[in-house]
Amino acid sequence: MTHEIDTDLKEKLRQWPLNSHDFSPPGPLIETAMSHAQIIPFGVRIRHELELAFTQWAYALPYKLGAAATCLMIGAGLGGLLEEPVNVAGLALMSLTGTGL
């Protein structure tokens, strides 16, 4: 079955016109839509956050400073316990190698 557009019918149907009063101004509709929070899949959100964190030094600065301070504390704590300097980054790499990651 093939349907050919019937030009007579098309012309007839278009005798039902729409006028400008049938349309709402687009601005408020768009702004209302954007007032809702976007739903971003977890994977996409994490990837985006990591991309920003590694490309913009100021992004999530308190978290970065917090992570650095934690590393420092772990290093100092382990250093105090073992009574020798500890390379925290080196330990992390060794543990990753040990677990096969």
Added chain:
Amino acid sequence: MYRDETSIIPIMTGVSSDTDLMSRIAGGETGLIREQAFRLLAARYMSRAQAIAMRIVHHKQDAEDCVQEALTRSWQHAARFDPARSAFSTWFYRILTNAALDRLRRRPPPADNIVDHGDSLADNAATGEDIYLKKREAQRIQNALSALPAQQKLAIVLCYYEDFTQSEAARIMQVHIKALEGLLSRAKKSLKQDLSPAPLSPNRSGLSS
């Protein structure tokens, strides 16, 4: 926010494709750019979206609600849009038509006096009788469309009013092209039947001018 507002300029001045804009909206950019991209993209489709919704639900407020729902969903779920699977327009109109069909199922349009055609049909040269006849004809067309099953009506709106190709309309409706052709053929037959009698004369009772 770490990018200044001047970085919006390429979006606003350049001719960005729908897919480019959607990738910005879907979380690839910071808030301000994302919002600008959405405003630009939504504005491209607003008038056609409102016309489609209006033709399906026959009621201004309901049509506005449908468009609002489609815009909100496309904003909220922008990350779900996959340009490899469909064009943005297809994806957006599919959301819109689903919203309109849902509304239609919940509340069918009233049989008469659906839209006031006074403004669109009146012109300076037209006499009162001309306006009345045009109004009457518009009403008959609306009634004939209202009587169609929802899927047939949607097929007619997309192909006869909005000039989508049949393959585009089939993609929007998520039906096979052969199924769409069947819907159009049956709708055409019904419409021809309903619209074939001569229009009523102004002397007969019915719609008042």
